[in-house]
Amino acid sequence: MLEQVVEQYLKLFPGDKPKLKLLLKQLAESQELDDRRNFNGHIAGDAIILSPDLTKILYIYHLRSGKWQQPGGHFDKGEDGPWSTAAREAHEETGVRLGKRIGPDKNNQKVPLHIVTGPVNPSTAKNEPSHWHHDFRYGFIAESETLGDIEDPGIKEAKWFDLKQAMAMKESGHQVLTSIERMLLLLK
Numbered sequence: 001m002l003e004q005v006v007e008q009y010l011k012l013f014p015g016d017k018p019k020l021k022l023l024l025k026q027l028a029e030s031q032e033l034d035d036r037r038n039f040n041g042h043i044a045g046d047a048i049i050l051s052p053d054l055t056k057i058l059y060i061y062h063l064r065s066g067k068w069q070q071p072g073g074h075f076d077k078g079e080d081g082p083w084s085t086a087a088r089e090a091h092e093e094t095g096v097r098l099g100k101r102i103g104p105d106k107n108n109q110k111v112p113l114h115i116v117t118g119p120v121n122p123s124t125a126k127n128e129p130s131h132w133h134h135d136f137r138y139g140f141i142a143e144s145e146t147l148g149d150i151e152d153p154g155i156k157e158a159k160w161f162d163l164k165q166a167m168a169m170k171e172s173g174h175q176v177l178t179s180i181e182r183m184l185l186l187l188k
Contacts, residue, residue: 001081001110002043003027005136008111012104022117023134033134036074041117041132045085046072048113048179049096049140054187056160057180058142060093063154064123068161068169070176072135073152082136083110090140094158095148102139102186112136113182118174135174139183 006027010017017024022041026033033043048070049058059068073089075082087098105111114137122130147158161169167177 002033005081005108005110005112006115008105008108009115012111013114016115020115020117020134022132023115026134034075034077034079036076039129039131041134043075043082043085044072044133044135045075045082045087045089046070046135046137046179047086047090047098047140048137048176048183049090049094049098049142050163050183050187051142051145051160052099054141055163056145057163057166058090058094058096058147058158058160059166060150060158061156063156068159070137070179071158072137075136081110082112083138086136086138087140089152091148092151093155095150096158097143097146097148098140099143100141102141102183104182104186113139113186114175114179116174116179137176137179139179139186 026041032038036042060071061068071090071093075085079085101109103109103111116135120131120133145160
C-alpha cells in the first residue's frame with residue numbers, strides 16, 4: 001500500500017524524487033519502515049493543521065528538539081498508515097479536533113502534501129543513534145481553535161501561531177514551509 005501512495009505522490013510532485021532516494025531504496029528492499037528501530041530510516045506521520053479561518057497554524061513545543069514544530073510521530077506497527085498516524089499524533093500532542101483533510105489527490109486522501117526525509121539526532125535516553133525519518137505530512141483544518149489535554153509527555157505545549165509569523169520561523173522542522181505553502185495553494 002505504501003508503495004502505491006509514494007508512487008502517486010511522485011506523479012504529483014516529480015521534482016521531489018531526488019530527495020527521496022533513501023525512502024525509495026528502502027521500499028524497493030521491502031524494509032520494515034514501521035519499525036522505529038530501523039535506523040536506516042523509518043516513517044513518521046505529521047499534521048499541518050490550520051485554524052478554521054485559515055489564518056493560524058498549530059505547532060507543538062517538542063522538549064527533545066527544543067523547537068516549535070508541526071505535530072507528528074512514528075508510524076507504528078498495526079496502524080493503517082502514516083495518514084492515520086498524523087491524525088492520532090495531532091490529537092495526542094494537542095487535543096485538537098480535526099476537521100477536513102486537505103491533500104493533493106482528491107481521489108486518494110492517503111497521498112500526503114509532502115514527504116520529507118530528514119536526519120534525527122542521536123538520543124542517549126532512548127538508546128538511539130542518529131538516523132533518518134521519512135515524514136509523511138498531511139494537511140488538516142481544525143474544527144475549532146479549542147485545544148484539549150496533551151497526552152504526550154514529550155510535548156511541553158501546543159499553540160496557535162499567526163500564519164505569517166509561522167512562515168517567518170526558520171527552526172520549525174525539515175522543509176515545513178514547503179508543506180505549508182503546498183497546503184495554502186490547494187486551498188485557493
